[in-house]
Amino acid sequence: DIQMTQSPSSLSASVGDRVTITCRASQGISNSLAWYQQKPGKAPKLLLYAASRLESGVPSRFSGSGSGTDYTLTISSLQPEDFATYYCQQYYSTPLLTFGGGTKVEIK
Amino acid sequence: QVQLQESGPGLVKPSETLSLTCAVSGYSISSGYYWGWIRQPPGKGLEWIGSIYHSGSTYYNPSLKSRVTISVDTSKNQFSLKLSSVTAADTAVYYCATPSDYYDILTGYYLGDAFDIWGQGTMVTVSS
Numbered sequence: 001d002i003q004m005t006q007s008p009s010s011l012s013a014s015v016g017d018r019v020t021i022t023c024r025a026s027q028g029i030s031n032s033l034a035w036y037q038q039k040p041g042k043a044p045k046l047l048l049y050a051a052s053r054l055e056s057g058v059p060s061r062f063s064g065s066g067s068g069t070d071y072t073l074t075i076s077s078l079q080p081e082d083f084a085t086y087y088c089q090q091y092y093s094t095p096l097l098t099f100g101g102g103t104k105v106e107i108k
Numbered sequence: 109q110v111q112l113q114e115s116g117p118g119l120v121k122p123s124e125t126l127s128l129t130c131a132v133s134g135y136s137i138s139s140g141y142y143w144g145w146i147r148q149p150p151g152k153g154l155e156w157i158g159s160i161y162h163s164g165s166t167y168y169n170p171s172l173k174s175r176v177t178i179s180v181d182t183s184k185n186q187f188s189l190k191l192s193s194v195t196a197a198d199t200a201v202y203y204c205a206t207p208s209d210y211y212d213i214l215t216g217y218y219l220g221d222a223f224d225i226w227g228q229g230t231m232v233t234v235s236s
Contacts, residue, residue, distance in 0.1 A: 001170060034222035036154075043203055043226035044154065049210050050219035087154055091220050095142070095167035099154040 002026050002093050006086075006100035012108040019075040021103045023088035028068045032092035035064055035073045038102075039084045047086075048073070075105075083107055110135040112204045112227035120198075120234050126191040130204030130227055131184075138162055138182045141207065144223065145178060145189045147200040157202075160187055194234045201229040 003026040013019050023033065031051040036044035046055045048064040051071055061076045075082055088100040116128035130143065137143065144159040158168035160178045168176045177190040191198060207221035 032220050036223075038154075043205075043229055044223070045226075046222050046224045049222040053210065053219060055222075055224065089154075089156075089222070091222060094221070095159055095161070095165075096169075097144075097156040097159075099146075099156060102153040 001096070002029065002090050002098055004088055004090055004098050004100035006088055006103050008103060009101065010104040010106060012106045013078050014108045015078055015080055017078045017108075019078050019082075019105060021073045021086055021088075021105075023066075023071045023073070023100050025069045025071075025090055025092075029090045029092035031067065031071075032090055032094075033064075033066070033071050034089045034091065035062075036087045036089065037082075037084045038087065044087060078105070110206065110225050112206065112225060114202060114204050114227045114230040116202075116230060116232070118231055118233060120194055120232060121236050122195055122234055123193055126189070126194050126198060126232055126234070128189045128202055128204075128230065128232070129186050130188070131186045132206075133185070136182075137180060137185050137187060141209075141221075143178075143180070143187045144205050144207075146203045146205055146223070147198075148203070148229075149197070149200040155200075157189065157191075196234050199232065199234045201231050203227055203229045 005024045033051045035048040038044040052064040085104045111133045113131045120126045142159045142161040145157040175192045180187045204227045205223040208224045210219040
């Protein structure tokens with residue numbers, strides 16, 4: 001099984017801050033990584049796929065990068081609507097899928 | 109536009125079987141690709157439960173494999189989840205979801221798939 005480890009598990013930030021979340025896979029996943037945003041009481045929303053490709057309609061302040069086992073999600077300028085929990089998910093081992101543990105972005 | 113809607117009992121007794129259905133609208137479930145179940149215990153992260161492909165092939169999370177069955181009912185355009193011998197640890201919001209394929213616009217290279225369509229989720233509590 002491929003394990004996905006996200007860090008930090010939570011962070012506090014202010015509007016306008018640059019935020020970076022890290023996701024590490026237990027083995028190389030060749031950019032087969034998606035990022036999701038989840039707000040309380042709502043289903044997750046796809047933000048990026050293939051590690052760095054922005055899903056249609058997602059603001060350009062979201063970006064992704066990485067390779068091999070290490071990947072990052074960056075929010076260039078945090079907006080009020082971005083306070084949420086973010087999850088990475090690998091699909092390298094499709095059909096077996098795994099999510100990271102999540103990173104909660106809170107208001108400082 | 110594809111839409112998913114989960115339904116099923118909100119309360120299940122310990123040791124019994126949890127049964128949920130995901131109704132699909134806007135797309136024929138037998139036309140292609142795959143359909144998945146994901147759950148989220150209160151205050152915790154997402155856990156992939158399993159998926160069923162349009163071919164009928166099923167794949168399950170190894171940690172749940174002995175208790176999970178996912179099936180499709182093409183006549184009703186829906187797919188279902190059964191989780192047996194439930195305990196309090198199975199209390200969670202259960203989501204159904206389906207992915208889209210993604211390709212590089214310039215090269216046509218296949219980039220993989222990701223869950224872009226989700227149901228709203230349904231809370232299931234395991235308690236006597």
